Amino acid sequence: MKLRSIRLNNVRRFTEPVEITGIGPGLNVLSAPNENGKSTLFDALHALFFFDAKSWKQKEAATLAPHAGGNPEVSAEIEVDGEVFKISKTFTKTASKGEVTVHRDGHLFKQADAAEVWIRDLIKSPKDGGPAGLLWVRQGLTTLHAYKDDDTLTARRGLLSSVAGEIEDVTGGRKMEAIRAALKADLERYVTKTGKVSSNGLLGQARNAVEALSTVQTQLETQVNGLRTKLADRRNLVAEQTVLKDPETVKQQETKLHAANADLEAAEAHAAKHSAALSHVASIELALEGNRGRLTSLRERLRECDDASEEMRKTSDALTEHSKGLNAVAQELERAQAQETDTRAVSTKARAALDAVLATEADRQDVARRKELSVRLKDAQALTVQAANARKSVAAAPSRADMAVLEDAWRDYDLLDRANNASAAAITLDCAPGQTDRITLNDMALPQGVRTPLPQGGTIKISGFGSIQIHPAELGEAKALGKARAHFDQALLALAFDTLEHARKAARTRDEAQENLDRYEAQLKIAAPEGIDTLLTEIASLPEHVAADDVDLPSRTGAETAVGQAQEAHQSALVKLESAQARHRTVQDSVLRAQVTRDHAQTRSERAYAAIEDVDAARAQITTLQATGDDLQNDFNQAAAAVEELSKDAPDLEFAKASATRARGVAEQTRARLHEIDKGLARLEALIDHEAGLAVEEQLAETEGRLSTAKSHEADVLRELKVLQRLDAALAAAQADAHEAYIGPIIQELRPLLRMVLPGAELKLDADTVLPTGLVRPEGEDSYDQLSGGTQEQIALLVRLAFARLLANAGTPAPIILDDAIVYTDDDRIERMFDALTKQASDQQIIVLSCRQKVFRGLGGQTLTIQKAGPDLAS
Amino acid sequence: MTNFRFLHISDLHLGKPFGRFEDEVRSDLRNARQELIPSVITAAAQHDIEHIVIAGDTFDQETPSLRLIRQTVSAMGSASDLTWWIIPGNHDSLNADLIWQTFDTHAANNIRVLKTNTPVAMSEGVWLLPAPCPVRSPGYDLTEAMATQDTPDGALRIGLAHGGVVNFRPEEPNAETIPLDRAETARLDYLALGDWHGTLQISPRTWYSGTPERDRFKHAGRGVGLLVDVPFSGNAPKIEEIALGQYTWHALELNLSPGMDPIRALHGQLPPDPDGWRDSLIDLRLVGHQHLPDRMALQTELARIAPEFCHFEWDDRNLRTEYKPDDLDMIAQGGALRIAADMLKDEADNADLARDERDVAEAALTRLYSLVKDHAS
Known part of the structure; x- marks a missing residue:
């Protein structure tokens, strides 16, 4: 649909018919000041298209009436699919009298209710989800909510549905939500909201069941194994019991026991006889042994008496012999002692003489040393005085550094002076003979034929003639010369010399004094290397004269020879003495030992005779004892033969005992074992009876089956969970894709417009509300709410332009009517908005109403004006 | 008398717990086993049988409850006109003291537990050559002795043993295997075997009776006993199966293809008479391909009828879903739901993915279909 012209009569301020004609198919601009009727025009058009002619009671229609009264009349000429229609409505206070007509090509096409229906079909109102809510924009709207939210939402969705499909179809809509909710409910039977396996969920329960059955299975396996072990134990015990109670075995065992006992009794009886015979033998052997002991004792005591007597004799002889030897060595010792005493006295005397000679020699050397040191002391003292004088001279003279300063000052001055003289004016006198004296320079004779420079100028007087004043040139060098001279004079004065020569002479004197000082100090070091005080101390410690000069003293060599000889003789005497002493001690020891031996022999002899009392009686007793011994030996031989006879073919008592013990042990063990088996069997029977009643093996088999089923169930549940999760993921992904697909067309239309105004920008739209959510x-x-009012306004307008394009693409083009829709936009951005509007108007009718005449002049497009209308021919 | 008649049964496995089944089913199956002895007694009366030969594994474990043993002994003893010839099997070998001592103590005279391989006379001119299991795995052929055991001339020789005739694991030589020709080599008129839970004829004179109350889908069907008539003439015995078990086990495989009516196919496989369903256990394996709606319908039908059976389990892991565009349209013709459906279908069809991932995607798609149906309004 496109608007071609509009006509108003009796609408608010327009009490006379006005019209707007020449509305182009593209961009149209009605720019006029406020109160010019633009909003009236907008409202009138709105009423024409969206309100019944009989809807006076509606506030919007009633507000169209002028103050002066009258019935508002609105008509518009439109083009739909190449045909031209004119819609006319007259609103009256008596609503039922409102009129509406539709003409086609000048002929009445529809009227009354039929006309209203035709209009509603043509332009769905916002309430019916029509696009006008999107495309007709009142002043200052920055959102897409031109009408009630629900209405525009329907419009937006409707528009996108016409392009991308119904949102229900695209996103799955309520069915999808219901399926996902059901799926979610299913999933929550398995996992928590965060996706973790819920312990109370189906999978958790399945796992718990497996775990519980595994535990039961383990317990039952233990019980079954326990029962099997008990059964095996019982089987083994019964088998053992059977063997032990076997009659044949029992009989054999008893026979063996009887035989072993009989053997043992026989062996024990024989052993008793044997033991008695052995005791008899032992008693004879004991008597025989006693006899032998007494005989031996008597013989030994007699032999001891004889031996002690012989020893006594020998030791007495030896003592006598050793006593003689001791007297001889005692005399020899006395002689040696006397000789040693003599030689020692001679040696002591010779040593004393040598010491006296040596003491006299030492005194002489000290006196000589004192003399030498005294001479060096004198030299040193003289040198000390000379050095002090020289040091004074050196101190009084100018230092080398000061002299260097003075010499430098002189050299500077001398060089400048010579240069000055060389460059200064000079005169050379060449007088006629005899005239020489007539001429003086500065009152001094001027030498003949010599070039005399005059750096300071001067006065030449010529006797009889007058004088010639020569002025020096004012040269820089003269000043430097003066300065150098002053410096030199100052240096000279500082050293307190009147001339340089004097100063130089003093310097030379100082050099000589320094040289002398060095020499004196070197000599002093030789004379008194450790100082004069040390020298004085040493001299004081030395004697002035020899203490006692004994003229009777022998020579040193003689004294030393005498000492050597005396010591040698003494040493020889000492050796002899020690030898005599050793021999004396040896002989003395021998005597002592001989005495001890003799005393010991004497004691032994006394004891031996005391023990035997009577020697002859003892010899007779020996004879008697020998006869008794022979008798006892005969008895012993007979008894031993009897024992040997008993030992032959004797039964082995130990073996018999072992056999009997073993036979009794076996019998006892068998009894004990049978008792144990009875007890064990009774215990096992009780346990087996109890456990067999539980049918644990059956329970185990059942549990194994149940566990197998539980594991299978767990696997099934896990697979079911995977299926549900996979489906949930697929639905979520598909839903996300669908949302993208749904809002794709509007984003595609919007993108170039948006980037004309906001370069590089991309708008994010919510798929459900189709509203901007962010930029x-x-x-x-930025979220949409954070954007400035201007940007929001621009985006709202651009989105409308995009929607309008979608409408056009869908074959239902609709005009966009903007009533001061751009109010917050700045001048720069508004130019770009104009570009966007111009671009969009290439195939889209746009009517812009604005009070900003100056600014909107730059928008271009078809200029519209409200003008007085001619007669309404169509109606 | 021209022949000797007896009932050959084995593997009663009394006390088998059926742990993998739900409590209700487990209880039913256990009770059914407990009813075996009365069933045998009833069958014996019906078929004029005086001797029952049990070829091992009367009990499931070596240590069943005393209550079970005593009740079994009591039930057997109550049929005084029957003689029970029992050998221990590998599950209740001679090591099972608890069982056999209880029998020793409490069994009536008509119960003959054969604990050695000494031939015993069953009747005039009829000798039984037993091969009881001394332990669970004896490690040698227990029937070997039969070949050298003499019996009176002209007497019938009936072998009774428990063990396998086929070594299913040739890589592990098993010396316990009973030779297939044992009946011939031991001059047996009949060899009654136990251990195999299905009924199986090895030769005209050698049979496994199978368990009289089936206990697994591997040996599907209904448990029987073998009515054996051994002619004194030396001719081959006459064998007749007598139904003894209460429950019938069915291992079914339903091979589906797209377009096939799965419900019809399902019912084609199930026992036709719904009255017998409560005594039936079903293990249904679904294979092949189905369109999504058909699969959903099948699942619904399975869920509907399953409770009518004693036990009904099915495995659809090998049933693939084939999707037509229409199937996905039934989820959604466009929009997010369709995107999700396409995504899951692509994943299910993606041969580069692991089988498990593809299965999960396929199941998720099926679930989506189901949810969409649930929320169709």
Whole structure:
């Protein structure tokens, strides 16, 4: 649909018919000041298209009436699918009298209710989900909610549905939500909201069941094994019991026991006889042994008496012999002692003489040393005085450094002076003979033929003639010369000399004094290397004269020879003495030992005779004892033969005992074992009876089956969970894709417009509400609410332009009518908005109403005006 | 008398717990086993049988409850006109003291537990050559002795043993295997075997009776006993199966293809008479391909009828869903639901993914279909 012209009569301020004609198919601009009727025009058009002619009671229609009264008349000429229609409505206070007509090509096409229906079909009202809510924009709207939210939502969805399909179809809509909700409910039977396996869920229960059955299975296996072990034990015990109670075995065992006992009794009886015979033998052997002991004792005591007597004799002889030897060595010792005493006295005397000679020699050396040191002391003292004088001279003279300063000052001055003289004016006198004296320079004779420079100028007087004043040139060098001279004079004065020569002479004197000082100090070091005080101390410690000069003293060599000889003689005497002493001690020891031996022999002899009392009686007793011994030996031989006879063919008592013990042990063990088996069997029977009643093996088999089923069930549940999760993921992914597909067309239409105004920007739309939610720009993303009013306004308008394009593409083009829709936009951005509008108007009718005449002049497009209308021919 | 008649049964496995089944089913199956002895007594009366030969594994475990043993002994003893010839099997070998001592103590004279392989006379001119299991795995052929055991000339020789005749694991030589020609080599008129839970004829004179109350889907069907008539003439025995079990086990495979009516196919496989369903256990394996709606319908039908059976389990892991565009349209023709459906279908069809991932995606798609149906309004 496109608007071609509009006509108003009796609408608010327009009490006379006005019209707007020439509305183009593209961009149209009605720019006029406020109160010019633009909003009236907008409202009138709105009423024409969206309100019944008989809807006076509706506030919007009633507000169209002028103050002066009258029935508002609105008509518009439109083009639909190449045909031209004119819609006319007259609103009256008596609503039922409202009129509506539709003409086609000048002929009445529809009227009354039929006309209203035709209009509603043509332009769905916002209430019916029509697009006008999107495309007709009142002043200052920055959102897409031109009408009630529900209405525009329907419009937006309707528009997108016409392009992308019904949102229900695209996103699955309520069916999808219901399926996902059911799926979610199913999933919650398995997992928590965070996707973890719920312990109370189906999978958790299945796992718990497997775990519980596994535990039961383990317990039952233990019980079954226990029962089987008990059964096996019982079987083994019964088998053993059977063997032990076997009559044949029992009989054999008893026979063996009887035989072993009989053997043991026989062996024990024989052993008793044997033991008695052995005791008899032992008693004889004991008597025989006693006899032998007494005989031996008597013989030994007699032999001891004889031996002690012989020893006594020998030791007495030896003592006598050793006593003689001791007297001889005692005399020899006395002689040696006397000789040693003599030689020692001689040696002591010779040593004393040598010491006296040596003491006299030492005194002489000290006196000589004192003399030498005294001479060096004198030299040192003289040198000390000379050195002090020289040091004074050196101190009084100018230092080398000061002299260097003075010499430098002189050299500077001398060099400048010579240069000055060389460059200064000079005169050379060449007088006629005899005239020489007539001429003086500065009152001094001027030498003949010599070049005399005059750096300071001067006065030449010529006797009889007058004088010639020569002025020096004012040269820089003269000043430097003066300065150098002053410096030199100052240096000279500092050293307190009147001339340089004097100073130099003093310097030379100082050098000589320094040289002398060095020499004196070197000599002093030789004379008194450790100082004069040390020298004085040493001299004081030395004697002035020899203490006692004994003229009777022998020579040193003689004294030393005498000492050597005396010591040698003494040493020889000492050796002899020690030898004599050793021999004396040896002989003395021998005597002592001989005495001890003799005493010991004497004691032994006394004891031996005391023990035997009577020697002859003892010899007779020996004879008697020998006869008794022979008798006892005969008895012993007979008894031993009897024992040997008993030992032959004797039964082995130990073996018999072992056999009997073993036979009794076996019998006892068998009894004990049978008792144990009875007890064990009784215990096992009780346990087996109890456990067999539980049918644990059956329970185990059942549990194994149930566990197998539980594991299978767990696998099934897990697979079911996987299926549900896979389906949920697929639905979520598909839903996300569908949302993208649904809002894709509007985003595609919007993108070029948006980038004309906001370069690089991308708008995010909510798929459900089809409303902007955010703006993504290179610098970042902002939510829609955070954007400025101007930007919101621009986006709202651009989205409408995009929707309008979608409408046009869908074959139902509709005009966009903007009533001061761009109010917050700044001048720069508005130019770009104009570009966007112009672009969109290439195939889209846009009517812009604005009071901003100056600004909107730059928009271009078809200019519209409200003008007086001619007669309404169509109606 | 021209022949000797007896009932050959084995593997009663009394006390088998059936742990993998739900409590209710487990209880039913256990009770059914307990009813075996009365069933045998009834059958014996109906078929004029005096001798019952049990070829091992009367009990499921070596240590069943004393109550069970005593009740079994009591039930057998109550049929005084019957003689029970019993050998221990591998489950209740001679090591099972608890069982056999209880028998020793409480069994009536008509119960003959054969604990050695000494031939015993069953009747005049009829000798039984037993081969009781001394332990669970004896490690040698227990029937070997039969070949050298003498019986009176002209007497019938009936072997009674428990064990396998085929070694199913050739890589592990099993010396316990009973030779297939044992009946011939031991000059047996009949060899009654136990251990195999299905009924199986090895030769005209050698049979496994199978368990009289089936206990697994591997040996599907209803448990029987073998009515054996051994002619004194030396001819081959006459064998007749006598139904003894209460429950019938069915191991079914339903091979579906797209377009096939799955419900019809299902009912084609099930026992036709719903009255017998409560005594039926079903293990249904679904294979092949189905369109999504058909699969959903099949699932609904399975869920509907399953409670009518004693036990009904099915495995649809090998049933693939084939999707037509229409199927996905039934979820949604466009929009997010369709995107999700397409996504899951692509994943289910993606051969590069692991089988498990593809299965999960396929199941998720089926679930989506189901949810969409639930929320169709």
